[in-house]
Structure formats: structure tokens, C-alpha cells
Amino acid sequence: MPATGRFSCGRTAALFSVLVALPSCGRASSEPTALVRAIESPSHPDPAVRRALTLLSAPVGVPVEVIETSRLSAPLRRAVGRACTFIRVGDPRIYVSASCPAYLQAEESRFEAMKLAALLRHEEAHLDGADESRARLVEARVFRELLGSAPAEYQTPGVVYAAAIERYPAQRVARHRSSKTPGSQTP
Numbered sequence: 101m102p103a104t105g106r107f108s109c110g111r112t113a114a115l116f117s118v119l120v121a122l123p124s125c126g127r128a129s130s131e132p133t134a135l136v137r138a139i140e141s142p143s144h145p146d147p148a149v150r151r152a153l154t155l156l157s158a159p160v161g162v163p164v165e166v167i168e169t170s171r172l173s174a175p176l177r178r179a180v181g182r183a184c185t186f187i188r189v190g191d192p193r194i195y196v197s198a199s200c201p202a203y204l205q206a207e208e209s210r211f212e213a214m215k216l217a218a219l220l221r222h223e224e225a226h227l228d229g230a231d232e233s234r235a236r237l238v239e240a241r242v243f244r245e246l247l248g249s250a251p252a253e254y255q256t257p258g259v260v261y262a263a264a265i266e267r268y269p270a271q272r273v274a275r276h277r278s279s280k281t282p283g284s285q286t287p
Contacts, residue, residue, distance in 0.1 A: 148206035149196060152216035155246055160220050162192045162227060169197045185219040187226050194223040211254050215261070218243035240265040 144150040146166050153160060169180050180186055184200035187193070196203050202219065205212035222239035230238065240262050247258040 148203050148213070148216065151206050151210075151213045152220060155210075155213055155217045156221070156242070157245075160194065160224055162194055162224065164194045164196060164220065166196045166198050166203070169199060184216070185223045187223045189226075192227060194220055194227070196220075210250065211257070214243060214246040214250065214254075214258070217246060218265075236265055236268050 144153055144164065149164055149166060153164070169177060169183075172180065180195075180197065182197075182199075184197055184202055186195050186197075188195075196216070196219075198204075200216075202212045202215040206216045207213075218239045221242040222235045225235040225238040243258070243262050243265065247254065247262065250258060
């Protein structure tokens with residue numbers, strides 16, 4: 101499997117991540133450099149990303165870049181969709197969409213910064229070889245850890261958010277199994 105032809109995209113709103121194959125990802129390097137602001141972990145120049153990173157117990161081990169996805173080439177834009185975070189397999193960076201709600205609100209909202217921090221760990225898990233189910237479990241674990249020290253008003257929406265992340269792999273596996281069973285009917 102060529103490393104230059106796959107992306108992993110994490111979506112906050114829809115709580116879905118997909119792996120998309122592109123015929124030629126070489127175009128990514130030809131995107132205008134103004135679209136991408138390179139960022140190294142501990143002292144990140146972007147305040148929203150910096151806030152998310154400061155919530156984590158250990159630094160993210162790869163650069164994090166904020167990117168204007170609306171200005172990407174059409175194939176890249178389709179692959180990324182409305183993803184908040186994504187990676188390119190073979191490219192040791194995490195990309196954050198500048199239009200992601202969690203990113204846009206992270207500087208002002210600790211809750212959104214917690215979501216963004218968990219999404220960064222989700223993508224880092226992919227870079228370490230995790231499939232989508234395992235990356236979701238990492239994301240949920242990190243979010244729940246952050247929720248433990250969060251203000252009381254974050255507890256209920258936080259538990260709901262974490263449960264939705266945790267449900268995703270089980271729902272997908274259950275749907276996949278039921279679609280493979282001949283003659284099965286759903287109640």
C-alpha cells in the first residue's frame with residue numbers, strides 16, 4: 101500500500117472518521133505555503149492549538165499544522181471533507197482544519213479545547229499505526245481523562261460526547277456483522 105495515497109480524517113460534528121484513497125497525493129506539496137502554518141508542539145504559535153496542547157499530560161510527538169482546507173485542491177478538499185483533524189499516511193504531521201468548530205472555539209472554551217486535544221491524540225494514534233476503532237478509543241480515553249479535572253458544567257455534555265466517541269466502533273462493527281449475516285433482520 102503506497103503511503104502517499106491515504107488520508108485519515110477525524111470529524112467532530114459527525115463523529116466519524118474515514119480513510120480515503122487519493123490517486124495522487126503529490127499535489128499536497130504543491131499547495132500554497134500560505135495555507136499552512138507549521139507548528140511544533142510545546143510552544144505552538146496558534147493560541148487555540150497551544151491551549152489544547154497544554155491540556156495534554158505529554159506533548160504531541162509530531163508537528164501540528166493549521167490549514168485552510170477551503171483553499172486546498174479539489175481532490176484534497178474532497179478527501180478531507182469537513183474533518184477537524186487529519187493525517188497523511190507517510191507524513192508525520194497532524195493537520196487541523198482552520199474551519200473546525202473545536203479549533204475555532206478552543207481559545208475561548210475549555211470544553212472545545214478538550215475536544216481538540218482528544219482529536220490530536222486520535223490522529224497521533226493513527227500515526228502510530230492504530231486503526232479507526234483504536235484511535236477512537238484513544239480519543240475517548242483522553243477526553244475522559246481531561247473531563248476528570250473539568251468544571252462541573254462540563255460533566256454532562258462531556259459524558260455524552262465521550263459516549264458518542266466510544267459507541268462509534270461498536271456501532272460500525274455491529275452494522276458490518278449484521279450486513280454479512282444472510283437472512284438477518286433488524287428489529
